[in-house]
Amino acid sequence: NAGVTQTPKFHILKTGQSMTLQCAQDMNHGYLSWYRQDPGMGLRRIHYSVAAGITDKGEVPDGYVVSRSKTENFPLTLESATRSQTSVYFCASMGEETQYFGPGTRLLVL
Amino acid sequence: GQNIDQPTEMTATEGAIVQINCTYQTSGFNGLFWYQQHAGEAPTFLSYNVLDGLEEKGRFSSFLSRSKGYSYLLLKELQMKDSASYLCAVRDTPNAGKSTFGDGTTLTVKP
Numbered sequence: 001n002a003g004v005t006q007t008p009k010f011h012i013l014k015t016g017q018s019m020t021l022q023c024a025q026d027m028n029h030g031y032l033s034w035y036r037q038d039p040g041m042g043l044r045r046i047h048y049s050v051a052a053g054i055t056d057k058g059e060v061p062d063g064y065v066v067s068r069s070k071t072e073n074f075p076l077t078l079e080s081a082t083r084s085q086t087s088v089y090f091c092a093s094m095g096e097e098t099q100y101f102g103p104g105t106r107l108l109v110l
Numbered sequence: 111g112q113n114i115d116q117p118t119e120m121t122a123t124e125g126a127i128v129q130i131n132c133t134y135q136t137s138g139f140n141g142l143f144w145y146q147q148h149a150g151e152a153p154t155f156l157s158y159n160v161l162d163g164l165e166e167k168g169r170f171s172s173f174l175s176r177s178k179g180y181s182y183l184l185l186k187e188l189q190m191k192d193s194a195s196y197l198c199a200v201r202d203t204p205n206a207g208k209s210t211f212g213d214g215t216t217l218t219v220k221p
Contacts, residue, residue: 035211040118040213041213041214042114042197042211042212042213042214043153043197043199043211044211045208045209048208090152090153097141097158098143098155098158099143099153099155099209100155101152101153101154102152103151103152104151104152
């Protein structure tokens with residue numbers, strides 16, 4: 001039982017390039033979320049999904065696209081990266097009373 | 111709108127007790143979480159309060175007052191490894207996982 005896994009751990013991207021961050025969970029949870037965390041700030045939700053085939057926007061969705069074809073996976077795509085998207089990205093899976101966070105992806109956009 | 115306030119930084123001494131406060135104003139309330147996050151790592155769950163009162167888990171306790179929109183995390187017998195950021199999050203709808211996070215409190219424990 002790996003919980004929530006994310007790949008890659010770290011990536012450097014150039015402005016305008018596309019990139020997909022992977023998130024996988026093996027707990028059969030329906031609710032998954034993507035967050036970004038910037039220095040000195042809390043977690044801000046980008047997109048979330050309550051079940052396979054259903055996604056919705058969070059607080060800061062602009063510039064990001066998600067899909068949920070299977071319960072296990074919830075990829076996040078930056079279609080045309082901008083420097084403001086430099087951040088640490090966390091995927092989280094919701095259990096009964098808590099969220100389980102993946103280890104994070106550190107993304108640098110130059 | 112959603113508003114969650116926590117102190118930005120706190121410092122305490124090893125072996126002491128520290129209380130980290132969190133006040134919130136949200137459109138709904140369905141539980142309050144506390145997470146611990148060490149630098150460069152993912153947040154990890156500490157506690158969940160949905161009813162008023164104190165929940166104790168070893169050295170950590172969390173208190174909630176829904177009428178006051180107030181919670182605190184109490185850390186006893188502080189250890190150096192408790193130096194971390196502590197995040198308060200409010201679940202504002204019954205939809206599991208829909209939480210709003212505060213900016214976090216960075217706790218530094220000194221010898």
